[in-house]
Amino acid sequence: MSTSSTFTASPFVGKTFGITVAKLNKKFGRTTVLRDIDLEVKPGEIFCIMGPSGSGKTVLLKHIAGLETATSGEVRIGEYDAADPETRNKVHLALVFQAGALFNSLSVYDNLALYPREHRECNEAGIRERVMHALAILSLEKSANKFPSDLSGGMKKRVAIARALVMEPQMLLYDEPTSELDPVMSATLTEIIATLREQTAVTSVVVTHDRDLAFNIADRMAFVMDGRIRGIGKPADFKNPTDPVIANFLNPVIDLKNPRFKQLENSHE
Amino acid sequence: MNHLTTIVGHIGGTLLLLVRSIKFIGTLPRQRARFIEQCYLIGYTSLPIVTILSFFIGSVLALQSGYSMENFGAKQFIGTLVGLTMARELGPVMVAILIAGRVGSAITAELASMKVYQEIDALTTMNIPPERMLVLPRLAAIVVMMPVLAIIANLCGWYGGALVCEYTHSISVDSESYFTALKEFMKPHDVTDGLIKAEVFGFVIVLVCSYIGLNTRGGPREIGASVTKAVVTSLILILVLDYFVTKALLMS
Structure with missing residues (x-):
């Protein structure tokens, strides 16, 4: 990778x-x-x-x-x-929590998109680019539409790291x-x-x-x-x-x- | 003394949560998706139970009053009694109790779970205030949906009473006489007073349940404890506030 x-x-x-x-x-x-x-x-x-x-x-x-x-x-x-x-x-500042602390009601994609959306940092196309880029780094592209409950502990951790990357801290x-x-x-x-x-x-x-x-x-x-x-x-x-x-x-x-x-x-x- | 300090601390914390949430009121237009979702969860999904319960409350009220008022030859006033009681008292209080059990418990469970599993901490580090994203849309939704639910509860209760009066042999007051009595002695402020009460109860329920949820500490067991605490506190507050709000409205 x-x-x-x-x-x-x-x-x-x-x-x-x-x-x-x-x-x-x-x-x-x-x-x-x-x-x-x-x-x-x-x-x-x-x-x-x-x-x-x-x-x-x-x-x-x-x-x-x-x-x-x-x-x-x-x-x-x-x-x-x-x-x-x-x-x-x-x-x-971004913090990668030990257990991930992902938002269970949101898909992996929306977990990552939450920060740029809430802070209105770019339009939806820009957000998509940032999110997919972060997912690609952690080999998570195929999990974008899954929910945290569908992921293993290790995958949750990777999503948490990807979420931190999207924040560009x-x-x-x-x-x-x-x-x-x-x-x-x-x-x-x-x-x-x-x-x-x-x-x-x-x-x-x-x-x-x-x-x-x-x-x-x-x-x-x-x-x-x-x-x-x-x-x-x-x-x-x-x-x-x-x-x-x-x-x-x-x-x-x-x-x-x-x-x-x-x-x-x-x-x- | 320690207990009193704790209670004062909780009141202060709840008021602080209110201030922190209201501060973000300007963000509501761009949170309309969350607001609509909460309106759906608070209002639409509560409709069946509100309808059924208020219909039967109106029916029982007519049945009981018919039984006792027959002794005074005052059966023609059943409509007034059911109308006023539903609009001023039972409509808003019953809806508030239902909302506390159905919506308040769900709010506390969701926020407490988010707190225990560090989702609230994650929001905080992301500089997304939980008050803005989680509390404000719920407060706005209850403000909109509570009067709607109270009006529906009133209508169902009134029609429940009318049906009982019409079809119960011992009462036998036809719908026309029932609704004439209901309209004759009821004033618009009887309905609006009830709606104000419903609004106050709903707002307090959502605020208190959010506060308890967001201040949950510990593990999964505490989520259950918080839900119990939130529902019990809400029920007590509904009944205590009912007295004071009614008194204030009657004096105004």
């Missing part, structure tokens, strides 16, 4: 924004999910956030997308406050983009993320468990563990990590003679 086709440039493309997260804390009731998160994503950078399940990666991504309000601290996109709804009028946030995808589609997606950055200078934040994805495309990466930043740096810095926790996360040793779940069972006794 080729990803060499040029992505159409929207009026927004050209301006790039960085992200600054400062002393971000988030509590849900009594549970603290994020603790003193500080990080900076440079304009046009591909930044990967890795960490175990439940460590707070998605909550951090939602703060960047303006879908959550911080308990304390702040997130800024360029000079704008990410939590301010007005920011969405100034920064073209300046900032792309991905929540586990390669989960539920087969290895070939994962590789394609890795290429798409890199190509998009190359062609449109889009700033990308990728929350992932996928080591191959992160090490192939990230300019920099951060490890979030138990709501804190455990490590931050270039992929080369983590090829042979000195931090045993990060090393264990990236290269877990499978020990069939002394399995982890048995260790956990014993620790509860």
